[in-house]
Amino acid sequence: MGAERTTPRIDPDTSKGWFRRLLPMIVARRAAFTVVLVTGLVGLALQVSVPMVLRQAVDRSLGDLDGSAAFADLERHAILLVVMASASFGLRFTYRYLLFGTACRIETDLRDAVYQHLTRLSFSFYDRVAAGEVISRANSDIRSIQLLLAFGPLAGLSAVSFFMAFGFMLSIHVPLTLVTVSTMPFVFVLGQKLRDQVFPLSWVTQGRMAEVAMVVDENVNGTRVVKSFAAEFDQIALLARAADRLRWSATALIEARARFNPMIEALPRLGMALVLLYGGHLAIDGQVGVGSLLAFSGYVTMIAMPFRMFGFVLIQAQRAAASSMRIYEILDEEPAIVDRPGAREPAAVSPELGRVEFRSVVFSYPTADPEHEGDPRPVLDGFDLVIEPGETVAIVGRTGCGKSTVARLLPRFYDVTSGAVLVDGIDVRDRRLDGLRRTVSQVPDESFLFSERLHDNVAFGQPDASRPDVEAAARIARADEFIVGLADGYDEVVGERGYSLSGGQRQRIALARTILTDPRVLILDDATSAIDVQTEEDIHRGLVDLMADRTTIVIAHRLSSISLADRVVLMEGGRVVADGTHADLLATDPRYAAILTQSDGVDVDATRSTD
Numbered sequence: 001m002g003a004e005r006t007t008p009r010i011d012p013d014t015s016k017g018w019f020r021r022l023l024p025m026i027v028a029r030r031a032a033f034t035v036v037l038v039t040g041l042v043g044l045a046l047q048v049s050v051p052m053v054l055r056q057a058v059d060r061s062l063g064d065l066d067g068s069a070a071f072a073d074l075e076r077h078a079i080l081l082v083v084m085a086s087a088s089f090g091l092r093f094t095y096r097y098l099l100f101g102t103a104c105r106i107e108t109d110l111r112d113a114v115y116q117h118l119t120r121l122s123f124s125f126y127d128r129v130a131a132g133e134v135i136s137r138a139n140s141d142i143r144s145i146q147l148l149l150a151f152g153p154l155a156g157l158s159a160v161s162f163f164m165a166f167g168f169m170l171s172i173h174v175p176l177t178l179v180t181v182s183t184m185p186f187v188f189v190l191g192q193k194l195r196d197q198v199f200p201l202s203w204v205t206q207g208r209m210a211e212v213a214m215v216v217d218e219n220v221n222g223t224r225v226v227k228s229f230a231a232e233f234d235q236i237a238l239l240a241r242a243a244d245r246l247r248w249s250a251t252a253l254i255e256a257r258a259r260f261n262p263m264i265e266a267l268p269r270l271g272m273a274l275v276l277l278y279g280g281h282l283a284i285d286g287q288v289g290v291g292s293l294l295a296f297s298g299y300v301t302m303i304a305m306p307f308r309m310f311g312f313v314l315i316q317a318q319r320a321a322a323s324s325m326r327i328y329e330i331l332d333e334e335p336a337i338v339d340r341p342g343a344r345e346p347a348a349v350s351p352e353l354g355r356v357e358f359r360s361v362v363f364s365y366p367t368a369d370p371e372h373e374g375d376p377r378p379v380l381d382g383f384d385l386v387i388e389p390g391e392t393v394a395i396v397g398r399t400g401c402g403k404s405t406v407a408r409l410l411p412r413f414y415d416v417t418s419g420a421v422l423v424d425g426i427d428v429r430d431r432r433l434d435g436l437r438r439t440v441s442q443v444p445d446e447s448f449l450f451s452e453r454l455h456d457n458v459a460f461g462q463p464d465a466s467r468p469d470v471e472a473a474a475r476i477a478r479a480d481e482f483i484v485g486l487a488d489g490y491d492e493v494v495g496e497r498g499y500s501l502s503g504g505q506r507q508r509i510a511l512a513r514t515i516l517t518d519p520r521v522l523i524l525d526d527a528t529s530a531i532d533v534q535t536e537e538d539i540h541r542g543l544v545d546l547m548a549d550r551t552t553i554v555i556a557h558r559l560s561s562i563s564l565a566d567r568v569v570l571m572e573g574g575r576v577v578a579d580g581t582h583a584d585l586l587a588t589d590p591r592y593a594a595i596l597t598q599s600d601g602v603d604v605d606a607t608r609s610t611d
């Protein structure tokens with residue numbers, strides 16, 4: 001399993017508010033946040049002091065002093081301003097860099113936590129939740145928390161800088177201060193108006209972007225279906241409509257921004273005019289110096305920032321709250337299948353190794369909808385089956401009767417509703433999951449290939465397997481013969497989900513993958529359904545050696561696969577209704593003969609005569 005990266009976790013106490021639950025993640029980065037706070041405060045204090053130094057320079061050098069003393073004073077102030085500006089630059093760079101960096105780091109922590117959790121969640125979760133939804137949560141919701149973590153402290157610091165500036169201004173002239181800040185409420189109100197329009201629009205735009213992405217995604221992934229039904233034009237029209245809707249909301253969004261943003265930016269300039277008018281008046285009357293006028297005009301642009309940010313952060317906080325709820329929903333989801341405390345593994349010499357037993361198993365798939373709980377008809381209902389070590393048993397039954405479900409209970413993809421499943425003589429719920437899943441390995445009914453080299457696809461369960469081992473497994477699965485014919489052989493990278501291969505080729509890769517893991521209990525779930533009879537026969541010849549000393553379950557519709565088995569069980573109504581050799585069942589159970597004829601189109605009478 002390897003060492004999991006230890007990432008900070010959210011507070012598991014669901015009664016706490018969203019921010020308090022997030023706190024452990026923030027606290028884990030407290031050193032960075034402390035540095036941000038300190039450098040931020042000092043940097044802003046320096047920035048806010050600049051107009052004061054300017055004021056002093058103007059009023060003293062140009063007012064009180066004469067001649068060389070005035071020059072010397074001017075030079076001193078100029079140097080001081082340069083020093084302050086450089087120091088303020090350095091500090092502001094540091095805190096912004098650290099702040100945004102830390103916010104991104106917490107974003108990564110959250111993403112790690114979500115991903116680690118997703119890998120622990122059970123099949124029942126994935127049956128319920130759409131994969132696209134999970135991916136979108138992991139992306140946009142985590143991003144919106146990151147934005148708040150970056151801009152929240154920034155807004156806080158800028159609020160502090162407003163109060164510093166306000167204090168300096170008050171110390172110079174109280175009425176002029178009030179005139180200077182008089183336009184700020186309008187900055188806030190206009191900002192609010194902008195957000196009232198922008199937020200619903202950006203919400204809608206986001207949704208429509210997802211819509212367009214979905215159409216494109218489905219068309220790219222389902223291109224085979226689209227083309228085979230000649231549905232390209234319908235799909236293009238569908239995309240055009242979605243793109244049109246996106247364009248409408250995106251344009252509306254731009255219009256709202258274009259209308260309000262220049263107004264918001266113009267307001268401080270209006271404030272500057274007011275300062276000039278009223279402050280100039282005061283200066284002419286000799287009540288304030290020219291330097292003070294200069295200082296106020298510096299402040300009037302500086303103090304608009306906090307008013308613009310405040311509302312933004314408020315909305316971002318609401319967004320982050322909603323996002324965090326969706327993320328916590330995943331993180332709070334308990335994996336249904338976990339190791340029990342005291343889970344154990346069988347002794348290496350146990351006589352029961354490879355023994356499989358189903359004891360009165362009742363099973364229904366967990367439903368997402370609690371109202372449907374206690375489905376009237378469980379998929380498995382009183383399923384009993386014992387398979388001795390080394391035995392090969394075929395499970396036969398109508399499609400949808402629960403054969404694959406039986407296979408899914410052995411590696412504990414799901415837990416039984418009642419009854420028990422035993423592997424190696426131990427209830428699977430008492431075993432360690434990793435050990436159990438190494439013991440039981442299946443070739444699933446749908447083969448999934450990764451967009452990697454064929455070598456890596458075969459070696460998926462044994463990443464450090466050598467090329468000769470991979471080749472040996474591929475030879476048994478009869479995959480070797482077509483792989484060597486490919487341009488890059490085992491190094492050929494398969495297209496997404498292996499679509500560059502035929503169905504039968506994919507199945508053979510999946511078979512080789514399972515063979516390589518050398519499991520004690522092997523399950524072949526319709527593993528050769530897409531492979532021609534001739535190749536299947538070749539594969540079977542290889543499998544016979546492989547199956548000789550291991551327990552094998554063959555789920556099959558075809559007689560050719562069934563013939564691999566020592567024993568056949570017939571499933572119906574969620575239980576075993578007949579059990580015996582192929583010849584026995586054929587002779588005694590008309591249901592068995594009926595299923596064989598239906599599924600294979602074989603002439604049952606002909607097979608009877610050969611047995």
Ligand SMILES: Nc1ncnc2c1ncn2[C@@H]1O[C@H](COP(=O)(O)OP(=O)(O)OP(=O)(O)O)[C@@H](O)[C@H]1O
Nearest residue numbers: 127365379397398399400401402403404405406445
């Ligand atoms: N993940 C799931 N969630 C809910 N119901 C499921 C799930 N998988 C299968 N089922 C249902 O359980 C029943 C048995 O399915 P199963 O896949 O075991 O059939 P099967 O015998 O393997 O069929 P086939 O021969 O077509 O492969 C079906 O009615 C199916 O609809």
Ligand SMILES: [Mg+2]
Nearest residue numbers: 403404445525
């Ligand atoms: Mg199946």
